[in-house]
Amino acid sequence: MDKDIECILFTSEQIDEMVKSLAKRVDEDYKDKDLVLIGLLKGSFIFMADLTKSIKSKCKVDFIDVSSYGAGTESTGRINIIKDLSDPIENKDVLIVEDIIDSGNTLSFMMDYFKAKKARSVEICTLFNKPSRREKDVYVKYIGADIEDYFIVGYGLDYAEYYRNLPYVGILKPSVYS
């Protein structure tokens, strides 16, 4: 697997630091709130686990699975719900936990979806952000790191469902997908 990686962008130690500092900010902001962390499957599953362990505030955890990508590296723009939430979120303070925001199509859809389900507040916590690729304007309160327009894998992020188990985040060699 390592041979498919061009270079490492974030080591597992660096990711650890990023996750802890995000959790600290969330704890400060959600002291008197009714927090529900909602992980977007599957990409966020490792980040979601680590972030949740570092958050000290009382909270619930839920997952939703949506897809906008086929097997390629470009968003299709159409969002399908594959697995919905398990519990209602009416009057809850929702924090969406996402691996990476690219075009913004997924998160812009999720924001509207959770607001329509009458959440009291909806914010976004993403580990990575690709600002240069944005198509939809969406406010992201918590960002681990901004990155250039690379296709990255590892720490939950995949290419065609592979590489999620890499403990670091790296740039995939273009030869793998071209």
Ligand code: IMP
């Ligand atoms: P968006 O709707 O274009 O913002 O796409 C967001 C989703 O695309 C993320 O949840 C990821 O699953 C996927 N994605 C975007 N960029 C990358 C990447 O560089 N590596 C792996 N997955 C990515």
Ligand code: MG
């Ligand atoms: Mg995703």
